[in-house]
Amino acid sequence: MSAEQRIIDHLERQSNAIPDKIFVSDANQTLTYGELFQRVVKTAAGLQQHGVQTGDRVMLLLEHGIDHLISYFAAGYIGAIPVHLSINRPKGSVKQIAAITTATYCVTDNYPEQLNDCDFQELPFRTLSGNNSPVRGSNEVAYMMFTSGTTGAPKAVMTSHTNTIATAESILDFTQMTADDRELISLPLAFTFGLGHIHALIMVGGQAVLTNQRYDLEHLTTLIQQKSATGFLASPAMLRDMVNEHREALICCGHYLRYMVVNCTPMEVSLTQELLDLLPGTQIIMYYGMTEASRCAYIHYNENTHRLDFTGKRTINVELKIDNPDAGGLGEICMKGPNVMLGYWNNPEETAKVIDADGWIRSGDWGIMDEDGYVKVIGRINDQISVDGMKCQPSEVENVISELPWVERVTVCGITDETKFQVVGAAIIAASNGVPEDIQSAVREHCSKRLEAFKIPVVIALVDQFPANELGKVNRKELATQLKAQLQEV
Incomplete structure (x- = not known):
């Protein structure tokens, strides 16, 4: 080499x-x-x-x-x-x-x-x-990381040196990072999000500030100001709490931050818009990718205010396509390029399931692509709910429930009963006020005006938080297990 x-x-x-x-x-x-x-x-x-x-x-x-x-x-x-x-x-x-x-x-x-x-x-x-x-x-293998295991048994992803360089070059391209940049990285180095930015900073001679207190938002906003950080890596959950609980400190951070990069977890349009309003001088960037193929797409929301529900367009040297789209353009997002992994360690069978002979890797995500090549992630294919053979995408129900003014966040999942029959379940984090006394009736009545009957949630629960991994991605499988106990009460 x-x-x-x-x-x-x-x-x-x-x-x-x-x-x-x-x-x-x-x-x-x-x-x-x-x-x-x-x-x-x-x-x-x-x-x-x-x-x-x-x-x-x-x-x-x-x-x-x-x-x-x-x-x-x-x-x-x-x-x-x-x-x-x-x-x-x-x-x-x-x-x-x-x-x-x-x-x-x-x-x-x-x-x-x-x-x-x-x-x-x-x-x-x-x-x-x-x-x-x-x-x-x-x-040939630069390092290995494990998939989350939320969609099956954990697998060891073999990342090559070519992959690491390609990913770093993508980061440099969409952040326009220079030797003058100083990034605050609180997300674990055991994931590609933080580690990829370490690689990019090295390539241009930038600086990294590491902290393991990523749940202490006051500490993070203070550190951004103390270190004069020009870049910040965050999950939507972190930003949501910063906006709600540390708004003034976040605004002060905007005097230092040139860019903020958000990992590819769905972020409400209202939150993205609020970040743009609070931080007008900061580039708000979201990237899309997976452990097996990092940094495949990105979007600068500042220049795409009409695409706040999109995830991005392809990064340099990467190809994107929607495989086998239906009449509405919905299909599986697939990627090809130097960022695609070598494969799963000692697991050629699983590797062959996701990477075809032409080098295209299947993301496992439903998505659509607009005329300019921007991709919108609709949801995980494995998260699709089958109600008596009829298909329901969680994001469709989530978007409708989110219209209710007292709903702060909502996650929808499929709950399988003892007969293996699936129904729709919804977990809601409510706002501090305005919550109706009968949330079940309020949600179902609203959904009945916008959704087909089989998509209306059967189980509806108020929760304080959603089960999630260290990058803030909701674990729908675990949430479904939690909601299943309430299915018998319906």
Whole structure:
């Protein structure tokens, strides 16, 4: 593999070109490009002294911070394959992942509960500082991450060096990131959202500010101002709470933020419009992609106020299409390009199900595309509800229920009863006032004016929050399980 085709090569280049420029800081330390690369080399030597070789899978179970970055780059430096893990994975999950990837090592801070009864060598990060010069290695696989598992068994996604560079170039293109940018990254490095921006910042010589206090919104808005952050990565849930609970602080952040990037989780049009109103000088950008094919599309909402319910157009070097569309243009969103994964680790059967012979990968999302190539995600194909053979898309029902003034957020899912018959269920987060006494009647009466009878929710419940993963994506399967208990009461 030639020079500068790997992110580690870009990091080494920057360590020589701008060694004294600060690259990354977290709550415990601040490192320049030169200091970070030196730490990476020492940690790579430490890994080799513990027996790690080229091609070995090395799990990273570390807090969101600089230690995670050092371990990631060190493993890649010697040609090992880093496997990024969230520290919030349930007990036993790490053992399952080790079995899937046949990993023999795990770099960790200290998570004894997750590591009980596991057949791999635990490598405490603090012990990984070698004095010898490490032997560099290379591997086609840059790293592995796991799919969420919400649509089936978790699978290890093999991301190549070509994928990482292509994704970083897409980020640079739609953010117009420069060496003067400083990003606040609170979303975990165990996911492509945050890690992809680390790669992009390295390529242009920018700066990253890491914090693991992503649920402390006051802390985040304060940090944006203290660090004069020009970029901020967020989920719709974070932004919704910022608008509702920290509005004035968010407005102050607008004096610093040049852009804000939102991950591809559905965001209400009203929230997007409110962000545009509160932050007129900040580019509000949403991207679309998946772990298997990151950053496939993006949209600048500031220039597309007539498309606030769209997800974006294709990024550079990526092709998008709607496969097998119906008369209304609805079909499955498919992508093709250098950002498409190598495949699932040791799982050619599952790989063949999503990537065809021509390199197109199936997203599993229903979508439509307008005449200018902008895609609107309608919903997950697996989330489609079948009521006695009649099809109902959750987003259609959600849009209707959202029209009620007292509804702040709503998620619709299919609930399967004991006879395997599906009905529509709706979980609602209500506003602080104006909630009717009989929400069941209010919702059904409103829906009856806009929807066919089989699409009207049978189960309707007020909830405080929706079950979601660390990036704020709602887990409809878990929500359906929670609502099923109420089905018997209907």
